[in-house]
Amino acid sequence: MKKKLALLLSVVMLLSMLTACGGSSSGGKTATSEAGSQSSAAAGSATEAQPTDDSGIPPHKEELIIGTTADINNLNLQKQQDAVNNIVLKLTHETLIFFTNEGTIEPRLCTGWEYLDDTHIRFKLHDGITFSDGSPLTAEDVKFTYDMGLENGLSMLNGLVETKVIDPLTVELVIESYSNEFLISLSSVPLSIQSKKAYESGMDEPYLIGSGPYKLDKWEPDEYVTFVKNENYWGDKKGVSDRITFRPIKEASTRAIALQNGEIDVCIDPSIDNLPDLEADENVTVFQRPGTRLFYLGFNVQQAPWDNLKLRQAVAHAIDRQAIVDTVLAGKGKTQTTILNRGLWSFYDEMEGYPYDVEKAKALLAESGYTPSGKLPILISNESDYSQVAQMIQAMLKEIGLDIEIQVVEPATLKTECNKGTQGLFLWRWNEDSKVDFVYRDLYYTGSPSNYHHFSDPRADELTDLVLTEKDPEKRLQYSQELQTYLVEQCPQVPLYIKDLVIAYNKNLQGTYLYGGGNHDWRFAYVAQ
């Protein structure tokens, strides 16, 4: 009896060991890219496509399959907000202006633009652009799209007064006042040009008609969404893969295994735990580069006791950010001092800030006059790494005598509470890879709905406006860096870290353009054969 039991247990253990010891003994490839230039928030391309025959199409696998963390949920460009939708919409639609993965803007549907004066910008469209249904794209479609955007209250069109059609290939935008970032805003996916004719025809889902190199083939919700080449594509540079499919596999380990098993070609956002196995797989490349998504500890500065600057600064000194990066991200991230997303234009991280110093934190706490009494709640979302980070912060603040209570809620609840200003401490993130104004104005400007800090400061508001409107590049840079220094001093948030972008893919993947913020461009990607 005992022998049989022992035999059974041995078999179970052997099976467990067999399944647990994953990974090939031969080493895989690890590609890394540094942040590149300061102006390049998005840079980091794996490889360029290498055309090999007369048609310019290299030998390739027919279908490129990308394993994603979430399914698309809405392809109506102006009625959706998720990055996962925007990524697939880049295949099917195009904007007047394109934001490159080198952090610059370039003409896309237009041949160029001209400022007639500070408030009038004229765009000349390419001749011969067609939508996927074969109909021509003209200035009327541009006007139709932007007018619809204004009706839908799209924040990226803030400042637009009117869109004028000058002739079928010329369009003029009238804006309220000069803005350094208005043109970059036009590269936002929701502002992709849509077909007026499709809307007027009364067809179902007219927003699916775009001018991009691919078009939607089939969407089986929560299973896959497939795009095929748009035979009416007008541009010279066409896609290579015949089909591009996005498969949502929410469980990170399953996604990584699917890549190793050859079921998918790209694994978005592999978990830190799976990286050793992926790196050891000779058929997989793990690509890593600095990201742009900033995670931070926020204070509602209108809410006592966090209206006390010294107390906020004491908290900032009490947090060991490197320990958080090492523990939560296994070192795959960067700490930072400034409040601006790393890699954005004018990113400046040289101020002294609040290095980890418990004694200084205790001294500042004493100076603040705050006497710890009762628990101080910290509101966190139930997504991502927040829980682990909150627990570490709780332990660190205990060192200076602050008793923190963690309250976990869903993102919708967190946003509602922060919007109403009922929270005190909170953990949140902000991802921006192109516009500094979308950081300064959205997070710190008086009255902004996403100013969850409820921070209101005339100096900060003035500098924000100057950064947006100053034409002299040197002065503008100076204002931007001054604003960052000022905001760090005022400490409405403690910037914690920026997580590196990590992505794993088939070693033969080519033609990718990977953005630090995760808004990758898959139009020219393919698996070489």
Next chain:
Amino acid sequence: MGRYLLKRLLLMIPVVLITSLVIFGAMNLTGGDPALALAPDNATEAQVEMIREELGLNDPFIVRYLKYMGGMLKGDLGTSYVTNKDVFKTYMQRLPNTLELGCASVFVAVLIAIPLGIYTAINQNTWKDNVGMVFALFGVSMPNFWLGLMLVLLFSLKLHWLPSSGRNGLASLILPALTVGMGLAALITRTTRSSMLDVLRQDYMRTARAKGADERRVIFRHGLKNALIPIITVIGMQLSNVLTGSVLAETVFAWPGVGRLIFDSISKRDTPMVTGCIILSCVLMSLVNVLVDVLYAFFDPRIKAQYVRRER
């Protein structure tokens, strides 16, 4: 029987009404503005207000509930806040996937559990019984997602026999069905064993043996048939559970089922989708329960006789 069935079906109406009120109320009471959840992070106040107005969120709770119920009476379960798609259509798209996984899982569970339950009952208090019960305990205590991942590691990554995820033919059904089925098998095994033990002690079993009937016939003809009622009850309960979706297994295997749909919709505050899916799942569960009751009558003539007497 017919009158009984009609009564059971009519009872579903208050169930649906109460369920819809509870779910609608719960979604309303939990914090979190759906308009803010849908709006971009940097949305203007006007943009958020526009979404609120479009979704009718500015109406008081009772107005929204009555509008919803009014729509439901006309067969309209509303439109998803997130996808703008019809709730009923979305649910019906997912239901076949859930039915496929649910039925396959119960099939796997029954295939493992009933023979094992009978075997352990016949061999009560021997090492064979102990091993069977350890298996049952293992099945109950093993987290679904852990077992799923272990199976994926072995059969997909190591042996390359089966796909690790997705829904693409019979091969892709095997691992999720095994994962869910193993969990279900544990309870069915224990129920089969205890029910069989009760039956094995009955006088009619001794009589059957005394008459010289073959042991296999005694066990299956006289024993199992009489032990089936509690087993059917448990299988029915398990089937009801899996038909409302197995969120963990669906997540691990990227199986596009109802469980994940409801789970995702809750986190996005998609009230029409959550309410509609739960109402439809309630109806489905009630139907399964009615089906189980009918099966009782089929397997146990005494129960059938009760229905017949009532109708007289």
